[in-house]
Amino acid sequence: MTDDWQKHLTFSDRLAETSKMQTAHPDCTSAEASKHAKAEEESARRHALNADEYRELCGKTVQLLLSSITVPPPTEDLHADEHIFPNLPTSGAHIGRFTNAEHINDGIFSEIFRAVDQEADPPKVVALKITTPSMLTPPHDSVREARILSSIKCEQVVPLLETFRQQDGRFILVFPYFKHDLNVLLHERRLPPTSRRTVLRDMLSGLAYLHGQRIIHRDIKPSNILLSSPSGPALIADFGIAWSPSDPSSEPDGTKILDVGTTCYRPPELLFGHSGYTTKLDMWAVGCVAAQIVCLNGRTVFDAGDLGSELALIKSIFQSLGTPDLDVWPEARSMPDWGKMNFTTYPAKAWSELLPDADQDGRDLVESLVKFESSWRLSAEDALKHPYLQRA
Numbered sequence: 001m002t003d004d005w006q007k008h009l010t011f012s013d014r015l016a017e018t019s020k021m022q023t024a025h026p027d028c029t030s031a032e033a034s035k036h037a038k039a040e041e042e043s044a045r046r047h048a049l050n051a052d053e054y055r056e057l058c059g060k061t062v063q064l065l066l067s068s069i070t071v072p073p074p075t076e077d078l079h080a081d082e083h084i085f086p087n088l089p090t091s092g093a094h095i096g097r098f099t100n101a102e103h104i105n106d107g108i109f110s111e112i113f114r115a116v117d118q119e120a121d122p123p124k125v126v127a128l129k130i131t132t133p134s135m136l137t138p139p140h141d142s143v144r145e146a147r148i149l150s151s152i153k154c155e156q157v158v159p160l161l162e163t164f165r166q167q168d169g170r171f172i173l174v175f176p177y178f179k180h181d182l183n184v185l186l187h188e189r190r191l192p193p194t195s196r197r198t199v200l201r202d203m204l205s206g207l208a209y210l211h212g213q214r215i216i217h218r219d220i221k222p223s224n225i226l227l228s229s230p231s232g233p234a235l236i237a238d239f240g241i242a243w244s245p246s247d248p249s250s251e252p253d254g255t256k257i258l259d260v261g262t263t264c265y266r267p268p269e270l271l272f273g274h275s276g277y278t279t280k281l282d283m284w285a286v287g288c289v290a291a292q293i294v295c296l297n298g299r300t301v302f303d304a305g306d307l308g309s310e311l312a313l314i315k316s317i318f319q320s321l322g323t324p325d326l327d328v329w330p331e332a333r334s335m336p337d338w339g340k341m342n343f344t345t346y347p348a349k350a351w352s353e354l355l356p357d358a359d360q361d362g363r364d365l366v367e368s369l370v371k372f373e374s375s376w377r378l379s380a381e382d383a384l385k386h387p388y389l390q391r392a
């Protein structure tokens with residue numbers, strides 16, 4: 001009888017309960033909350049004798065989690081939660097030899113300021129990435145980022161101009177300033193149609209170089225592609241979680257960190273616990289970015305939901321590409337989390353339906369990158385030879 005009710009429990013049912021638990025988790029990163037929520041939902045499913053008891057157990061778990069959330073005491077600093085470095089002014093900051101630096105953006109573990117390098121000849125605008133290494137948690141590592149960037153000689157990668165430390169422990173990386181990023185251009189529909197192939201070629205050329213050095217960027221997404229103008233050239237930025245086989249701070253090759261990438265650009269091998277991933281991880285993300293570029297819009301081909309849930313992303317991928325089996329995804333057999341859940345069998349949608357605004361060559365390029373089996377994805381070098389990129 002126990003098995004009967006479980007057979008009727010759909011993936012959507014389980015996703016709904018898991019999402020509630022993930023939202024209720026106190027003081028956790030998104031990845032930790034997702035991991036705990038999946039384990040708690042699985043426990044409820046195993047211990048429940050019927051569907052009603054399953055929902056009751058899930059509900060009790062959510063209530064218990066919500067009751068454990070602590071409200072932080074009031075603080076006199078009204079901006080304490082807005083910045084990693086609340087004492088820095090939003091303009092006119094003095095950072096090392098740079099004066100009147102203007103705050104322009106925040107990262108998870110960094111702040112970005114814009115300043116004029118008066119010592120350059122002629123003076124030029126630079127971007128200052130301010131980090132505190134002691135506050136960083138893996139895979140974030142700004143010192144490793146600097147080492148990796150110092151070893152790179154590639155026109156399609158944003159160059160590191162210099163680094164310096166301050167007495168308060170801050171570590172600053174200095175880069176050329178770029179006015180545009182691909183994410184904004186796509187969402188505001190300001191990427192010229194004539195620039196689509198230029199941006200893709202530049203991105204792939206940069207990755208071909210990196211992958212030739214066995215460096216994995218691990219966070220390819222539109223906001224990490226910077227441009228001086230909407231027409232290009234495009235350069236790859238933000239190596240804060242990059243992996244290099246030659247860097248002493250990178251994890252062992254076969255046990256890389258899984259908490260990398262950004263929501264809907266994360267490949268399926270990460271979602272099923274495969275820590276031995278390769279440079280092809282970047283190529284799935286490139287395929288997701290390419291899907292936006294060939295359609296000239298900001299809409300992503302996959303959707304992780306408002307919470308950035310791994311289960312929601314899995315469902316979105318399966319609903320789009322079809323639920324995979326071992327014929328479609330042979331390497332899944334060795335993945336730790338493969339087979340732990342029964343998924344609804346979805347048929348694959350046609351690429352003309354997934355990317356209605358793209359031409360046939362554009363769809364074919366995306367399809368050749370967004371494949372479950374990582375070894376079947378085009379390499380960056382081979383993608384540069386694709387017919388879509390051979391056209392003017």
